[in-house]
Amino acid sequence: xxxxxVLMVSMLLSVLTFAQDIEIYDTYDAFESKLIEDPxxxxxxxxxxxxxxxxxxxxxxxxxxxxxxxxxxxxxLVSIDFKNQYERRLLPFLKKKNYQSRLIHMADPKANDWIGxxxxxxxxxxxxxxxxxxxxxHFVEKSYDTYEELHSELESFIKL
Numbered sequence: 001x002x003x004x005x006v007l008m009v010s011m012l013l014s015v016l017t018f019a020q021d022i023e024i025y026d027t028y029d030a031f032e033s034k035l036i037e038d039p040x041x042x043x044x045x046x047x048x049x050x051x052x053x054x055x056x057x058x059x060x061x062x063x064x065x066x067x068x069x070x071x072x073x074x075x076x077l078v079s080i081d082f083k084n085q086y087e088r089r090l091l092p093f094l095k096k097k098n099y100q101s102r103l104i105h106m107a108d109p110k111a112n113d114w115i116g117x118x119x120x121x122x123x124x125x126x127x128x129x130x131x132x133x134x135x136x137x138h139f140v141e142k143s144y145d146t147y148e149e150l151h152s153e154l155e156s157f158i159k160l
Contacts, residue, residue, distance in 0.1 A: 022094065022103045024086075028114030031106055035076065042069075042133040044154060045076045047106075047118070047126050050085070050093050054143035055127040059099065061147040065154065066101045073154070075101040080126065083107040131157040 025031035036043060046062050048055035059077065066075040077099060081090045086105060094103060108114060115124045119139035122128060131138040131154065138157045144150040 022091070022105055024105045024107055026107050028106070028108045028110075028117060031078075031104065031108070032117065036132065038074070039134055042073045042131065042154075042158060043076060044073055045078060045130040045132065047078050047080055047128045047130075049079060049081045049126060050089050051081070052126050058127060058144045058150070059097070061144050061150045062101060063099055064147045065150055068151070069154075076104060077101045078104045078106050080106050080111065083109065129153075133158070136160060 023034070025034070035045065044062065044065060046055075046059075048059065050056065062075050062077060065073065079090055079094075086107070090105060111124060115122050118128075118130060119137070121139060122141060125141050127143045128139070128141045129144075131140075136157075138160070140153060144153070
């Protein structure tokens, strides 16, 4: 009985510890004000969800990009999973994958109000990626089937 109790407490603590690494925003305005922490860096912000197969498929490419540019580029993975799926779906998924990129859960249910703030052309389809460097922005509403494709997009953006 004591062994079971210790196991349950250990599992709970590991979930709670991991959960501290995920930023959660209930409003887009709060998220937007905290997104760019270092204006000297290039940010690659990917909007995705666990229920989106193309999104999940491309996530390892973003992790590879993060590893290739550890000092120059900050990869931000913004989950738009539904708020009620955070505990039972999103958190276990992220814990299993152990991504090292900055993780954000955008829990603002009024997506129709903030999608246009990300980019006026965005129709809300995911995956979608925003490249930001200073005042320069580039928005892409598509999935990256390969790392090379994502890398090429970043390199083209940097050269603009």
